[in-house]
Amino acid sequence: MSGPETMRRRRIFPHLSSDDVAAKEYDKKKEVVKKEGEKNGVYDNAKSNKPSAASTNGVAQPAKSSSWTSSSAAHHLLPLPLVIITLLCSGLFWVMSFRDAFATGQPLLLNLSAAPSLAQAELSLLEHTKSQKWYHDDDTSKAYWKSSRGGLGSIRPYTSDDNDMGGLFVRKMAGVAAMGYHTTKLWPIVFQSAPVPSIVGGQGIKMKGASWSIGHYDAILALGVLGNFCIAAFYMMRIDELRNAGAEPLVAILVMASLIEALVFGAYLMSRRMSMKKTTKVVGNQQQQKQHKRPAQTKKGSKDKDASSSSFTPSTNEYNPQEDPNSIPSRIALRTVFIVSSTISLIAMRDIFFAGTIISFIPRDDIYLEWTGAFFHSPPPDTVEADEYGLESPLYAGDKFMSQLLGMYLVLSCVWKFASVVAWSKGNRSMEFNSPENVDRHGVVSSKMIWRAQAFGDMLLLFMLRMFAPAAKSASLDLRWHLMTVAYEMIILGLYGFF
Numbered sequence: 307m308s309g310p311e312t313m314r315r316r317r318i319f320p321h322l323s324s325d326d327v328a329a330k331e332y333d334k335k336k337e338v339v340k341k342e343g344e345k346n347g348v349y350d351n352a353k354s355n356k357p358s359a360a361s362t363n364g365v366a367q368p369a370k371s372s373s374w375t376s377s378s379a380a381h382h383l384l385p386l387p388l389v390i391i392t393l394l395c396s397g398l399f400w401v402m403s404f405r406d407a408f409a410t411g412q413p414l415l416l417n418l419s420a421a422p423s424l425a426q427a428e429l430s431l432l433e434h435t436k437s438q439k440w441y442h443d444d445d446t447s448k449a450y451w452k453s454s455r456g457g458l459g460s461i462r463p464y465t466s467d468d469n470d471m472g473g474l475f476v477r478k479m480a481g482v483a484a485m486g487y488h489t490t491k492l493w494p495i496v497f498q499s500a501p502v503p504s505i506v507g508g509q510g511i512k513m514k515g516a517s518w519s520i521g522h523y524d525a526i527l528a529l530g531v532l533g534n535f536c537i538a539a540f541y542m543m544r545i546d547e548l549r550n551a552g553a554e555p556l557v558a559i560l561v562m563a564s565l566i567e568a569l570v571f572g573a574y575l576m577s578r579r580m581s582m583k584k585t586t587k588v589v590g591n592q593q594q595q596k597q598h599k600r601p602a603q604t605k606k607g608s609k610d611k612d613a614s615s616s617s618f619t620p621s622t623n624e625y626n627p628q629e630d631p632n633s634i635p636s637r638i639a640l641r642t643v644f645i646v647s648s649t650i651s652l653i654a655m656r657d658i659f660f661a662g663t664i665i666s667f668i669p670r671d672d673i674y675l676e677w678t679g680a681f682f683h684s685p686p687p688d689t690v691e692a693d694e695y696g697l698e699s700p701l702y703a704g705d706k707f708m709s710q711l712l713g714m715y716l717v718l719s720c721v722w723k724f725a726s727v728v729a730w731s732k733g734n735r736s737m738e739f740n741s742p743e744n745v746d747r748h749g750v751v752s753s754k755m756i757w758r759a760q761a762f763g764d765m766l767l768l769f770m771l772r773m774f775a776p777a778a779k780s781a782s783l784d785l786r787w788h789l790m791t792v793a794y795e796m797i798i799l800g801l802y803g804f805f
Contacts, residue, residue, distance in 0.1 A: 381519040382500040388574050392495045395567035399537075399560070400488045407481025407770070410456035410474065411441025423555055430552035435704040440474050463776035465677065471777035472677035475770075476708050482770050483715035486763020490722055491530050493762075494523065494755040516751050518578070525752040527575040529725055533718045534568035540714050547703055632731050635753040639802050640727040646795040651720040657713035661706060662686050670783055677781045679705050719763055723799075726756040757803030764796035 405412055411432055415425040432438050441456040461478075465471040494516065501515030516522040538561045541548070548557045634640055656663055662684030665671050675681055683702035685691035733749035768789060775785045 382515075382517040384495060384498050384518045384523065385574060388570060389496055389498075391567055391570045392491055395563040396488045396491045398563055400485060400492060403481045403484035403488065405481070406437070407478050407485060407766070408457060409441075410460070410477050410481070411438035412456055424559070427553045427556040431548070431556055434548070434551035434553060435477070435708050436473070437477055437708075439470065458773060461773050461777065464780040465777045470679070471774065472781070473679050473705060475774045475777070476678050476705070476712055478770055478774075479767070480708055480712035480715065482766035483712055483719060483763070486760065486766055487533065487715050487719050487722070489762055490719070490756060490759035491526065493759045494526055516755060520748060521578070522748055522751045522755070524575060524578070525725065525730060526755065527571040529722055531568045531571045531575070533721070534564040534571070536714065536718060538564040538568070540711070544707065547707070551704075631733050631749075634727060635730075635732055635750050636727065636802050639753075639757065639798055642795050642798040643723045643727050646791045647720040647723050649791070651717050654713035654716035654720070658710050658717070661709060662691075673781065673783050677778065677783055678709065680709060683709070719760060722756050723760055726753040726760075754803050757799040761796050761800035761803055764792055764799065768792045768796055 401414070405414055413425070413429050413432060415421070415428045418425045437456070440460045461474065462469050462471055498516060498518075501517050541557050541561050541564075545554070545557065548554060653665070653668070656665060657680070662675060662680045663686060664675065679702065681691040682695050683699050683706035685695045685699060730749045730752065771785055771789050771792065775789070778785050
């Protein structure tokens, strides 16, 4: 094997050669290449932990993203106790709201033998609100394809004194409005995932998504505290009425669930804000120490230049109002919400505080009040309705309760939408000091979480309005304007929430 073939192999693979001189020359070349690579930051050994040249320049590289995201994804995720409390408390309200919307009058705890008092309280609440009027549990309703147990099949295409489609409209709309409100808490919190890194040209890794430590969920927690206190106050102000109806045990559980969730939201919100202030102080001190170590600048305006160099956009770029961190999240969403939700909140607040009052500039408002039974439980004073139904109005306390419950959930949903367009600004892109992350627009991220959930709520409202359109038309009430405005808001919030 000492022929020309062996000589050629030694030329190609000198380290396999038995010649000691060739092996020594190969080792020397290898050491030289290794030293030059370490000096220039090019050499990359699998066992080496030294950063590459690109990473030392302040720009994270894709090769480092996998290990970095696995080690730092924990501080992006929500605390597990917060997720569990939200799932239990808001999930309870969501299930009851789903029952009111798609199985009106169906008792959920009827077969609960462990707590018979709670099952009886639920049945008493359904009887008090007269929700079982559309629930028929007899031999004729055993055929489930007829949907006669308070489902969508109970909606008739006409209105009469017997079927009372206006009363059914109030109860189903209250169910979908409550589902939309509680979905705004459940969707972002329970189904949350860590921000996903995406590589952007010239900017390194850019994180897209919602982060707990950065503060994307502060707005949801603050609005959740406000809404839960309103729900608890709504039930507590009517506790005497509900106690007389025999529904006090169930109402007590609902009030406790609202208050517990509100206290947990407030505690986690305060703890996160306090931890953010501590980290900000520590990082600020570190930055001051680094600035003192720098050599002194000879020019007078050196401090201003250092402050301006830390901003996101370079000074050479022209000013773009859409990139201003102090601007609102979306002007189109702002206009849409103010046009649609202002009208919804006006009518809802009338139903809460001034039930039965006719708003003169709203077309067919008197027919709407008559169709939904507002003149029965809250007849306007000094009117024909007051003379006819004034003495019988206490008998319709359950109808008034459901009407005010619908108004409360509509107002709370409108508060979510108003806050998402005016309560905070877009925010800076870089949200953490001295961090490799480049998180996109903390204000926009918070708004998008609310827009997605509220678009789902508007879709439910739109669906239920469309189902009752023939019955309302038979009562001389046209719902086409209601359908168009809610659909317009749903499309805009969906576009800006998902894209």
